[in-house]
Amino acid sequence: MGFDRLIEKIAEKQNPTVAGLDPKLEFIPDFIKKKAFAAQESPFKAAADSLLAFNKALIDALCDIVPAVKPQAAYYEMYGYEGMRALAETIAYAKQKNLFVITDAKRNDIGPTMEAYAAAHLGVTDINGEPYEAFGGDALTVNGYLGSDGITPLLKVCKERDKGIFVLVKTSNPSSSELQNLELAKGRTVYRQMGEMCESWGKDSPGGYGYSAVGAVVGATYPAELAELREELPHTFFLVPGYGAQGGGAKDILPAFDSDGLGGIVNSSRAIMCAYQKENCREEDFAFAARREAIRMRDEIMAEIGEIKLP
Amino acid sequence: MGFDRLIEKIAEKQNPTVAGLDPKLEFIPDFIKKKAFAAQESPFKAAADSLLAFNKALIDALCDIVPAVKPQAAYYEMYGYEGMRALAETIAYAKQKNLFVITDAKRNDIGPTMEAYAAAHLGVTDINGEPYEAFGGDALTVNGYLGSDGITPLLKVCKERDKGIFVLVKTSNPSSSELQNLELAKGRTVYRQMGEMCESWGKDSPGGYGYSAVGAVVGATYPAELAELREELPHTFFLVPGYGAQGGGAKDILPAFDSDGLGGIVNSSRAIMCAYQKENCREEDFAFAARREAIRMRDEIMAEIGEIKLP
Numbered sequence: 150m151g152f153d154r155l156i157e158k159i160a161e162k163q164n165p166t167v168a169g170l171d172p173k174l175e176f177i178p179d180f181i182k183k184k185a186f187a188a189q190e191s192p193f194k195a196a197a198d199s200l201l202a203f204n205k206a207l208i209d210a211l212c213d214i215v216p217a218v219k220p221q222a223a224y225y226e227m228y229g230y231e232g233m234r235a236l237a238e239t240i241a242y243a244k245q246k247n248l249f250v251i252t253d254a255k256r257n258d259i260g261p262t263m264e265a266y267a268a269a270h271l272g273v274t275d276i277n278g279e280p281y282e283a284f285g286g287d288a289l290t291v292n293g294y295l296g297s298d299g300i301t302p303l304l305k306v307c308k309e310r311d312k313g314i315f316v317l318v319k320t321s322n323p324s325s326s327e328l329q330n331l332e333l334a335k336g337r338t339v340y341r342q343m344g345e346m347c348e349s350w351g352k353d354s355p356g357g358y359g360y361s362a363v364g365a366v367v368g369a370t371y372p373a374e375l376a377e378l379r380e381e382l383p384h385t386f387f388l389v390p391g392y393g394a395q396g397g398g399a400k401d402i403l404p405a406f407d408s409d410g411l412g413g414i415v416n417s418s419r420a421i422m423c424a425y426q427k428e429n430c431r432e433e434d435f436a437f438a439a440r441r442e443a444i445r446m447r448d449e450i451m452a453e454i455g456e457i458k459l460p
Numbered sequence: 461m462g463f464d465r466l467i468e469k470i471a472e473k474q475n476p477t478v479a480g481l482d483p484k485l486e487f488i489p490d491f492i493k494k495k496a497f498a499a500q501e502s503p504f505k506a507a508a509d510s511l512l513a514f515n516k517a518l519i520d521a522l523c524d525i526v527p528a529v530k531p532q533a534a535y536y537e538m539y540g541y542e543g544m545r546a547l548a549e550t551i552a553y554a555k556q557k558n559l560f561v562i563t564d565a566k567r568n569d570i571g572p573t574m575e576a577y578a579a580a581h582l583g584v585t586d587i588n589g590e591p592y593e594a595f596g597g598d599a600l601t602v603n604g605y606l607g608s609d610g611i612t613p614l615l616k617v618c619k620e621r622d623k624g625i626f627v628l629v630k631t632s633n634p635s636s637s638e639l640q641n642l643e644l645a646k647g648r649t650v651y652r653q654m655g656e657m658c659e660s661w662g663k664d665s666p667g668g669y670g671y672s673a674v675g676a677v678v679g680a681t682y683p684a685e686l687a688e689l690r691e692e693l694p695h696t697f698f699l700v701p702g703y704g705a706q707g708g709g710a711k712d713i714l715p716a717f718d719s720d721g722l723g724g725i726v727n728s729s730r731a732i733m734c735a736y737q738k739e740n741c742r743e744e745d746f747a748f749a750a751r752r753e754a755i756r757m758r759d760e761i762m763a764e765i766g767e768i769k770l771p
Contacts, residue, residue, distance in 0.1 A: 173576070174587065182588075192587040193594070223569055223576035227585045229594035230544035237541055257566050257603055258534055259633035259701075265484070265534035274538045276485065276503040283504070283540035292568055292603050294628055296635030317605055322570035324607030328653065334643035339650065342639065390570075 151356025152313045152364060152386045154287070155249045156411060158216035160459045164447040165410070167217040167251060167388070168439075169418025170207065170239060171224045172200040176422050178432035181206075197231035200224075203435075204239045207422065210436035212246040214443045217287075219388075219416055222254035237284050244285065251388065252286035255317060260298040271314075272306040288313040290366060290388065293343055300350050300363075307362040308354055313386070314363055318344045318378065321368025321391030344378050347385045358411060358460060360386040367405065369397025369415065376404035379412060387413035392446075393420040399449045410457035417446055462667025463624045463675060463697045465598070466560045467722060469527035471770045475758040476721070478528040478562060478699075479750075480729025481518065481550060482535045483511040487733050489743035492517075508542035511535075514746075515550045518733065521747035523557040525754045528598075530699075530727055533565035548595050555596065562699065563597035566628060571609040582625075583617040599624040601677060601699065604654055611661050611674075618673040619665055624697070625674055629655045629689065632679025632702030655689050658696045669722060669771055671697040678716065680708025680726065687715035690723060698724035703757075704731040710760045721768035728757055 159165050174182065174196055182199045189195040208218065218239075225236035236252075243250050256266040270289045273280035293300060293316045303314050319329055319340040329340040337345075344365060351361025361384045367375050369391035379387070387405045391397040392415045405413030420427075424442035425435035451457075470476050485493065485507055493510045500506040519529065529550075536547035547563075554561050567577040581600045584591035604611060604627045614625050630640055630651040640651040648656075655676060662672025675697035678686050686700070698716045702708040703726045716724030731738075735753035736746035762768075 171573075186588070192590065192592055193585075196585075196587050221569075221573055221576075223567070223573045223580065226544075226580040227576040227594055228587075229580075229585075229592075230541045230548055232594070233537075233541035233544045255568050255603075256534070257568070257628075258532075259631065262482075262532055262534045265532075265538040269534065269537040269540075274504075274507075274540075276507050276539075277497070279503065281503055281540075283538055283543070292566075292605055294603055294605050294639060295631050295633055296638030296640070298633040298635040317568075320570065320606050322606055322609040324609040327607030327657070328605060328650070329607070331650075331653065332645040334645050334647075336645075339639070339642075342642065346638070 150311065151354050151362040152360050153356045153358060154311065155217060155313070155414065156358045156360065158249055159414065160457050162214065162216050163451060163457055164215060165406070165413060165454070165457060166215055166415045166417060166446055166450060167219045168207065168211050168215045168421050168443060169416050170204050170218050170220040171418045171422065172203050173224055174199060177203045178425065178435050180433060193229045193231040196228045197235040200228065200232065200235040201238050205242055206436045207439050208243050208246055208248065210440040211443050212248055214440060214447065217249040217251055217414060218243045219251040219253050221418070222252060240285055250286045251288045251290065251315070252284060253290045255290050255292050257292035257295055257299050259295060260302060263299045264302040267302045267306040271303065271312040272310060288315060290315045290317065292317050293346060297350070304350060304353065304362070312362065315366050315388040316343065316347050316363060318347065318365040319367045319371055319374045321370045321395050325368065340374065341381065344382045344385065348382050351384050355384070360384055360412070364388055366390065369402045370395055372401040372404055379404050389413050389415045393417050399453050402450065403453050406454055409460055410454045415450060461622065462665050462673040463671050464667045464669060465622065466528060466624070466725065467669045467671065469560055470725065471768050473525065473527050474762060474768055475526060476717070476724060476765070476768060477526055477726045477728060477757055477761060478530045479518070479522050479526045479732050479754060480727050481515050481529050481531040482729045482733065483514050484535055485510060488514045489736065489746050491744060504540045504542040507539045508546040511539065511543065511546040512549050516553055517747045518750050519554050519557050519559065521751040522754050523559055525751060525758065528560040528562055528725060529554045530562040530564050532729070533563060551596055561597045562599045562601065562626070563595060564601045566601050566603050568603035568606055568610050570606060571613060574610045575613040578613045578617040582614065582623040583621060599626060601626045601628065603628050604657060615661060615664065615673070623673065626677050626699040627654065627658050627674060629658065629676040630678045630682055630685045632681045632706050636679065651685065652692065655693045655696065659693050662695055666695070671695055671723065675699055677701065680713045681706055683712040683715055690715050700724050700726045704728050710764050713761065714764050717765055720771055721765045726761060
């Protein structure tokens with residue numbers, strides 16, 4: 150229930166990090182693209198095949214190091230429906246390798262429409278009475294601006310199928326304060342209000358380790374808010390973006406964790422995917438470079454946390 | 461610039477309504493599904509082919525009546541990447557029939573990721589130096605919870621390619637007040653704050669008819685808020701959901717319009733798509749029933765508005 154499966158993988162691997170899979174073509178080694186474009190005339194199909202080959206190699210190199218991967222839907226959608234095929238096949242491959250998959254799609258809509266998104270990303274689609282998985286992630290990022298109606302259909306699927314959601318609370322980007330940090334008349338910020346809503350939405354799905362199926366996205370770039378929210382939202386598991394490229398360091402993300410070293414998972418996308426560019430190694434060795442960076446990140450964060458203990 | 465192309469189509473057809481294309485399988489006549497599933501073994505592919513056949517017939521029946529269509533991305537995504545193919549082909553077909561296409565996907569993310577969504581839905585994707593349209597809508601619904609960073613990449617594409625966005629301001633669903641109607645310390649509601657942000661984001665893209673490229677989603681189910689926002693956001697064009705099925709009537713949507721009858725476009729999805737079920741006519745006549753309902757809706761709304769005049 151809740152994020153238990155994710156938490157167990159984190160404890161098993163002693164690694165509270167998730168590798169983002171945001172495979173823009175410019176991040177992908179030439180030898181992969183050359184092969185894909187030689188084999189396939191359709192540009193979108195060849196691009197999608199490149200994405201998938203890149204992701205599979207990364208997953209192979211990372212699957213014993215990280216507990217989870219987080220494909221960012223936008224980087225697949227930009228390659229059209231072929232890109233969405235690469236997303237579906239990436240998710241299937243990662244699950245086959247026993248990774249927890251967080252689909253980062255920040256979906257949101259009114260209730261009946263949210264049922265369709267819940268089916269698409271966490272549940273099953275009914276076709277002539279038979280259930281089929283469209284994308285099949287383990288967790289989905291969502292936006293709570295529409296209130297409970299847009300969250301309730303997800304809670305149902307989370308409960309029935311042991312899935313989770315991460316609601317945007319305090320995002321990592323520079324302008325996140327424009328709305329999220331405004332003070333409400335009743336005396337709390339908008340992000341804090343959204344956080345309280347997460348606690349409330351999670352009430353019905355208590356997990357075995359104290360965290361519900363309703364998590365929150367809280368950026369590493371705002372350590373003060375991260376500390377405040379960890380204290381105020383004791384049952385809400387955090388997805389923490391903004392580490393590395395966006396400026397958050399290992400000390401900045403420490404407040405995400407409780408005294409057992411649980412409570413959050415830190416994302417790194419570009420630093421892992423593009424480690425081969427930074428290392429300036431042979432591009433054929435990109436997956437090894439990604440693995441080295443994932444290990445470095447794990448060790449850097451675990452040096453701060455100490456040990457992750459299941460209560 | 462801005463929503464000028466949409467406004468001209470609205471004036472030309474004297475019809476400020478948009479037909480929502482939310483083609484769940486259960487809404488689609490059996491004869492279409494039977495044909496698609498007989499021709500195709502893959503359930504997702506057959507489902508997507510059904511969606512597309514349904515949409516094309518609706519578009520053929522509606523294209524001289526309505527100025528625009530609004531496919532809701534969730535109802536395609538739930539059928540996987542094949543569903544997304546149906547979305548892309550629906551958009552292409554609607555544009556071929558000279559309709560303005562609003563892709564209702566409520567996308568949102570941090571800046572660099574939003575560039576990918578902007579490319580996917582309004583712009584072009586660069587593949588080996590060549591530009592390709594992934595989905596190719598004319599406007600996109602988006603969520604502004606992340607502030608300016610998540611909007612700026614869209615504004616760039618809107619300007620370069622004559623497109624528009626609709627930002628969620630006051631949504632039509634029952635729980636929209638939970639966050640949106642909270643009062644801020646400085647004395648305005650969250651939705652009003654979001655509305656002011658729309659005015660500000662739109663400053664750089666003034667349209668020829670007084671409306672910028674940054675529109676807002678404001679539900680017909682909250683006529684008081686609709687009236688307040690129309691008055692306070694003079695350059696923001698409104699997409700108004702919630703008419704019909706969700707409870708908004710013709711008088712409720714009147715405040716969306718300025719004295720020229722401009723300023724908004726009212727959506728109806730299910731009432732048009734499923735008119736054949738309500739009429740209880742032969743399912744083979746579903747497109748005629750949809751056309752009758754679209755005309756009825758136009759006439760009902762135009763009876764309130766009077767005439768739409770280009771200034």
